[in-house]
Amino acid sequence: MSGPTTPLRISVIGCGYLGTVHAVAMAALGHDVVGIDVSGERIAQLASGEAPFFEPSLPERLAAGLASGRLRFSTDIGAAATADLHFVCVGTPQSVGSDAADLRALFSATEALIPHLKPGSVVAGKSTVPVGTAARLSGLVEGAGATLVWNPEFLREGRAIADSLSPDRIVIGVSAAEGSGRPASAESSGTLDILRQAYATMLELGTPLVVTDLPTAELVKGAANAYLATRISFMNAMADVAERAGADVVGLAEALGHDERIGPHYLRAGIGFGGGCLPKDIRAFAARATELGAAAPAALLAQVDEINLGQRARIVEAVAEHFGGSVVGRRVTVLGAAFKPESDDIRDSPAIDIARELHRLGSILTLTDPAALPNVAGRYPELGLEASLDDALRDADCLILATEWAEYRQLDPARAATLVASRTVFDGRNCLDREAWSAAGWKYRGIGRR
Numbered sequence: 001m002s003g004p005t006t007p008l009r010i011s012v013i014g015c016g017y018l019g020t021v022h023a024v025a026m027a028a029l030g031h032d033v034v035g036i037d038v039s040g041e042r043i044a045q046l047a048s049g050e051a052p053f054f055e056p057s058l059p060e061r062l063a064a065g066l067a068s069g070r071l072r073f074s075t076d077i078g079a080a081a082t083a084d085l086h087f088v089c090v091g092t093p094q095s096v097g098s099d100a101a102d103l104r105a106l107f108s109a110t111e112a113l114i115p116h117l118k119p120g121s122v123v124a125g126k127s128t129v130p131v132g133t134a135a136r137l138s139g140l141v142e143g144a145g146a147t148l149v150w151n152p153e154f155l156r157e158g159r160a161i162a163d164s165l166s167p168d169r170i171v172i173g174v175s176a177a178e179g180s181g182r183p184a185s186a187e188s189s190g191t192l193d194i195l196r197q198a199y200a201t202m203l204e205l206g207t208p209l210v211v212t213d214l215p216t217a218e219l220v221k222g223a224a225n226a227y228l229a230t231r232i233s234f235m236n237a238m239a240d241v242a243e244r245a246g247a248d249v250v251g252l253a254e255a256l257g258h259d260e261r262i263g264p265h266y267l268r269a270g271i272g273f274g275g276g277c278l279p280k281d282i283r284a285f286a287a288r289a290t291e292l293g294a295a296a297p298a299a300l301l302a303q304v305d306e307i308n309l310g311q312r313a314r315i316v317e318a319v320a321e322h323f324g325g326s327v328v329g330r331r332v333t334v335l336g337a338a339f340k341p342e343s344d345d346i347r348d349s350p351a352i353d354i355a356r357e358l359h360r361l362g363s364i365l366t367l368t369d370p371a372a373l374p375n376v377a378g379r380y381p382e383l384g385l386e387a388s389l390d391d392a393l394r395d396a397d398c399l400i401l402a403t404e405w406a407e408y409r410q411l412d413p414a415r416a417a418t419l420v421a422s423r424t425v426f427d428g429r430n431c432l433d434r435e436a437w438s439a440a441g442w443k444y445r446g447i448g449r450r
């Protein structure tokens, strides 16, 4: 990608999974970027060129940004003072004790930024927030002579750099002109020009730009994640019916996906969705819908959540049933700890929940993963961790494939058979070649499969 004709000075506040990638991507586009975080450890890592989490091509992109002199990191919010555009990327996790989003970091980061805002500068919220949050923040920002826009982010972990540099669309919510309902004021003030300049490279390549009002922009993000989660739970509900009826959910998904009105994505049944986004975002969406008096959307998403969590419980029950009702003393190996492949993120990972429950029920549990074990060791020291795949397979009484890393999908069933004690595999992601595994003498159990 070539750089923009006029580079901007940009600050990115919050350097987690989203902010780190966004800062690196903005520098790759040719802008002058400072990434800011309250965590000194995080900033020291980033400043020394160490990628703080596993994400394909992040180490190379981070190194290139630092070497270019266009990317730097600081714990001092004052380092944002020279920027024309500030992206706020701090966490909005689920609140302790409720389903609602915890917005404390968002408000405290914005309040800390206020004294450093120049008149005419733009604050772009990228964190995922309940609808109505931007309106609460805009008074703060506008009091300082700056403008607030909402610019939700849709990147997926594991492909975060590629998604950031080639998004499907760019959504920008701006303040509606009083009473008109149209996002007019930002057009005239040049706010949108700054955003267009930030994303110039992508816009020149034809990336669709949707300009809307603040609440619609917030809702686009919440609705996108709610819809993706609903599709996955829908297919897991179909898997339940398929299993009971002797049908096959993989063939069902393939046939449904050919329908242009449906499309093939997010139809993979299995142990369900996890991660730092879909689970907490549908809960926050439902909590906000309830506050707004919209009971039906809240009930719909509660059902989506329940189906999803049920998938984790069902595979544990199936494993116990396989062993005649009890897993006590059984050697169970879980392949994968991250919530998805190409990531070391274990936030709300179905793999971890399943491993913890089987451990609690008395199995001799071994967990392996090519990237996420250091994160597991820090949080769940009780789980038996094994970095070597061969050693994890050795003497297992059954395998559970929980995260579809390429090395698990490509496992040779004949060779794996020589290592385990008993040839039983629960394919929690329906990603193994059932025929090949069965032919190698394995008892194969998929999700929603005959």
Ligand SMILES: NC(=O)c1ccc[n+]([C@@H]2O[C@H](COP(=O)([O-])OP(=O)(O)OC[C@H]3O[C@@H](n4cnc5c(N)ncnc54)[C@H](O)[C@@H]3O)[C@@H](O)[C@H]2O)c1
Residues within 6 Å of the ligand: 013, 014, 015, 016, 017, 018, 019, 036, 037, 038, 039, 042, 089, 090, 091, 092, 093, 105, 106, 108, 109, 112, 126, 127, 128, 129, 153, 154, 155, 156, 157, 276, 277
């Ligand atoms: N992870 C993703 O793939 C992704 C994608 C799109 C949107 N989002 C949304 O982006 C937001 C961030 O998610 P994440 O996964 O990067 O979270 P994260 O927990 O990895 O990162 C949040 C970062 O913000 C920092 N922070 C907290 N308070 C701060 C403050 N006052 N000033 C500066 N930094 C502060 C934390 O130290 C942390 O490094 C969330 O709203 C999330 O829903 C995430």
Ligand SMILES: O=c1ccn([C@@H]2O[C@H](COP(=O)(O)OP(=O)(O)O[C@H]3O[C@H](CO)[C@@H](O)[C@H](O)[C@H]3O)[C@@H](O)[C@H]2O)c(=O)[nH]1
Residues within 6 Å of the ligand: 128, 153, 154, 155, 156, 157, 158, 225, 228, 232, 265, 266, 267, 268, 269, 270, 271, 272, 273, 274, 275, 276, 277, 278, 281, 339, 340
């Ligand atoms: O057919 C499918 C597709 C995904 N998953 C699971 O769904 C979860 C989420 O996967 P994915 O959406 O690829 O990863 P995330 O990085 O969580 O990305 C989601 O959450 C981000 C944070 O909001 C958004 O930016 C992205 O657009 C949205 O896809 C993972 O556990 C997957 O295993 C399934 O079970 N079946």
